[in-house]
Amino acid sequence: MKELNFRRHRRLRSSQAMRSMVKETYLHKEDLIYPIFVMEGENIKNPVSSMPGVFQFSLDTLNAEVDEVVELGIPAVILFGLPAEKDAVGTGAFHDHGIVQEATRQVKERHPELIVIADTCLCEFTDHGHCGVVEGEKILNDASLDVLGRTAVSQAKAGADIIAPSNMMDGFVAAIRAALDEAGFEDVPIMSYAVKYASAYYGPFREAADGAPQFGDRKTYQMDPANRLEAFREADSDIEEGADFLIIKPALSYLDIIRDVRNNYTLPIVAYNVSGEYAMIKAAAQNGWIEEKPVVMETLLGMKRAGADMILTYHAKDVARWLEGK
Template identity: 80%
Template sequence: MTQLHFQRHRRLRQSAGIRAMVKETYLHKEDLIYPIFIAEGENIKNEVASMPGVFQLSLDNLGAELDEVVALGIPAVILFGLPAEKDAVGSGAYHDHGIIQKATRLTKERHPELLVVADTCLCEYTDHGHCGVVEGEQILNDPSLNLLAQTAISQAQAGADIIAPSNMMDGFVTAIRAGLDEAGFAHIPIMSYAVKYASGYYGPFREAADGAPQFGDRKTYQMDSSNRLEAMREAASDVDEGADFLIVKPALAYLDIIRDVKNNFVLPVVAYNVSGEYAMVKAAAINGWIDEKAVVLETLLGMKRAGADLIITYHAKDAARWLEEK
């Protein structure tokens, strides 16, 4: 045995202290962004059946949720709205008194230091459930851009710290950037859903946000899951048009894309740990098949290792508690 030559990798794993000393990747509470679903009405706290622990909340129940988020040390929330009424052009998305505008004002009044990221899209507000203007069964790109810019301006006026457009229309970043700048919001950054795939992982979100398309699908504007080079073209366009952050969505099946985006662009990269990814872990944990804490923290750490600087995740509150324990 003394004549064998091999590396002693285990030397650096012999104790918790040594393992901590050589640890390469870290997950912090400051990396997390927590999604919240806000519904019109009063006394609403509806648990989403496919997302245990996630609720649709009315404004009168939002304050307690925000208090918990702040107490846990989570620095940012992303808000999604469930309007009382929908129409063909999603006017509730850009109304001064839309549900997200009201939720944003409440959030900034209660916790000025909590960063509000506003999801900027039309699908939750349109009666057809698509992310733009529809003619027949065609989703029109250019007429949708003005409405998206109006939405972003309205959200900024309400106090949103970051605009996060998720619609995947061509030119959406440049239209929103121009609109914000002209309205006096040149200082407001855009967290672009730069690389958003048409994914089967979105099912629970569509229940939570009541935003499923009423006809067809979103494959004419969201990306095909088989494409990798296209992701680089999409991200490059958003960088050129003025994006400040680049989101990759979903995360787990697209860790290679997160790494590609990180390697090719200098902007902060955001992984969206989506509803289906959350639901699978929750279901397995409820059935006792996995150690939820271990799996969640390993999963989020994997996203950081892949190159994500920030993570939008429904696990944020639990993860913050577990990180505090560590």
């Protein structure tokens, strides 16, 4: 046979030890952020039907969930609140004794070392389900900024380590940074939902957080899934306004955006592995169409390889167990 000149790439795949030696991307427990839904009431642990394994917790059932998160070595949680009552301006979002504020105090008192991230949005707290103040069917940008600033300050007062505004109003990072600084919270960082698309993958979350809009949609303030360059404009604005982290949401259909942002900015990047992405894997696994563990691990590894530093994921507890070999 004539001698051929080609590279033998398989040499570096010849054994598990060899593959581990040349492995480029790793997933660690320290990369994970776990979302928790908290609600008013007692003795509540409601399963979210479209998200198997995810629950809504009242404060008296929350401790067991948080204890497990800490035991698994997951370093951070993000709290989403479901109030008992809603109104036009989302009063429960910025009330000093709102559900997110009370949950934050409880978690920080029990586990001071756990990083608590407060979701800073209004949609779960408004009776119209939009992420800002409305007039008729118009979402008012500037009028919403004051409410968002008040919400962030109340969350910081309750002990939140990080403020995570997800509303996508223009100028929201600047308004929140100014409000936090004025209230004496200069050292509280902002994890901005800098690049958030108007995605069909959010459906299960809106059941979990009871935050679906009662009219219209969110396309006038969330980004068009067709747009790539717009992500740079959004990230530029948030960085200029004082963001400390950049969230990209969703993740799986936007790995190109994660890579673009990673290549152009030095701030920590958080990929949000959203509810629809989670639900698809769960449904396929329950039907026996895929094997859940390797698909989840490959999915999250892809987000890390694309450039994410952290991943906000409902799979976090399972992944933490799998990384420990359980």
